[in-house]
Amino acid sequence: MTDRPGTSTYPSGEGEPLLSVRDLTVTFGRGAKAFRAVDAVSFDVRPGQTVGLVGESGCGKSVTSLAIMRLLPSRGNAVTGSVHFDGEDLLTLSDTQMRDRRGRDVAMIFQDPLSSLNPVVPLGVQVAEVLERHRGMNRGDAGRRAAELLDKVGIPDPTRRLKEYPHQLSGGMRQRALIAMALACEPRLLIADEPTTALDVTIQAQILALLKELVQESGTSLIMITHDLGVVAGLCDEVNVLYGGRIVERARRHDLFARPRHPYTGGLLASIPRLTEGKGRRLTPVPGSVADNIPWEGGCAFAPRCSSEIEVCRERTPELVPDHEGLGPDRLLRCHNPLESNPLDDAPSDEEVRA
């Protein structure tokens, strides 16, 4: 496995990885219309670790997570590469084998808690069905356990809530219920796909705190998918920044915030609203949008939107290579002309990043 292409540049870390994604590629359509939503993405998640996948809509982060879970529609796409979970390649399992692992070993929570819950099935059944399926519990036991789980995720009066339907709950409560379902069988890996995007800001913070607490308590590994570097700051040990289906930068959280190297990462950081900023100062968005994407062949896909673009960016595709160690261990970068200093005058303080 270590002599596969792309793996030689991968940094080694402590402990065997729980999840090891190698050259994961997802192609939609075929022939001339083929489009690579995810392009040779490789990363590891070690037990108890929280890894962030960060990028704008369309960068391939959600597709990556659905490919790992094998939840992409069965037709119209091709998935290659490997996804080793606890030594097994999930991509080569039979449908039945994969079904046994989903919800039990690997669980997922989604972006929109309302549409992710079945509107006509009581909440209790939706929590209990996971336990009935994977733990072989009967209705009664599963129901009692479901009440405990709802209690654990901070839903008040869980026994009454079990009989209620999703529309009777607030957005935050719904996401808590989805977290309870995902963690019901104590999975070793949880994938959270923008779990706070559809929620109010105050609720976002609560949900993130809850996730952090539950994950730390149970030692569950977490893949956090988000476009919000603020979420990353509070939660992730390691961050992968994706652009155009490829990883463009990887770093430990603190190192990334202290010294972003890829201009895209710099742009994402500059677009976060800051309390320390003077009144009336405008946010700095990354110019353009992913719709401007050009393929990675013959140049950097980010070059058209990049402020640090130089001639070589339009001629040669940058490779993902180790970045110099002075800026933190295990850094990877895909850029011809990386940033030499933090683009933010008022870089976030240590407390802010470690919060």
Next chain:
Amino acid sequence: MLRFIVRRLLQAVIALFVLSVLLFAWLRSLPGGVVSALLGERGTPENAARLRAQLGLDDPLPVQYWRFLQRALQGDFGVSNGVYRGEPALDVFVQRFPATLELSLFALALALVLAIPLGYVAARRRGGMLDTGSVIFSLVGVAVPVFFLAYVLKYLFAVRWGLLPPSGRQSVGIDATHITNLYVLDGILTREWDAAWDALKHLILPAIALSSIPFAIIFRITRAAVIDVMDEDYVRTARAKGLTSSVIRVRHIMRNALIPVVTIVGLQVGALLGGAVLTEKVFAFQGIGQALAIGFERRDYPVLQVLIMFAALIYIVVNLAVDVAYALIDPRVRTK
């Protein structure tokens, strides 16, 4: 829930009253009229005038209506002046309704049993052979007029191949006891299996003809609903939980996809009653559809009024039942 039902029933009373006024006026504005229908070509002007006076047709319409309403509220809907001369109009309905009920239920059951599973399978294999085939088949089902289909079925299966009886509800020679006047059910209740089987054979062809349109519509709605629901986030959540495909199908897909189907089934009751008129005529099936057709030919106002009013009542009650069923399967409706 109870308040909702009571309110709907009050609405139904108003609807029935308005319908009775309109119906009264419409029927009497039909060309021809009861007198010429009764007397035929031999009617002299004197005879006609005497008959008109006898039937109270000389009074202004509002007076006639007031008289009708007073009697109707006491359960007297008048006496047939058509083929069932002298019979109370209500009896014509009561005697014939079980036949139509049996035929409609059988046709509806046939449509549901075929359309819902087929709709599900077609949706799951969208674009496949079975899907394309069923879509074309259902299009034909809607497009072919019911009476034409009825004649074709009757000609092929009854006349040409002699597999099934061509008309009636039960063979003449059968000695059957009738309790509910639903002949198949009677046969089962009395354990007269031959009578039940005979009645069932008489039901098959009319039921197929009558079920063609409801089948096609329910199939299409089911298919569209399943296609919609399969793309829903909560189905993805169910798959992410590793649930078995049967739990996903029943609990997560069908329970949601059946909500629009239930609405359509309620509306189809109207189509069934309408279709019964044509189907019963072709198969000489003695239900209210056939009585309605004959009633129109003879301008049998009392019988027509009763039949149409009660058909409307059934329609209203069924749709009320559908709304209640709706609240049972969709909790979002219940709490509003």
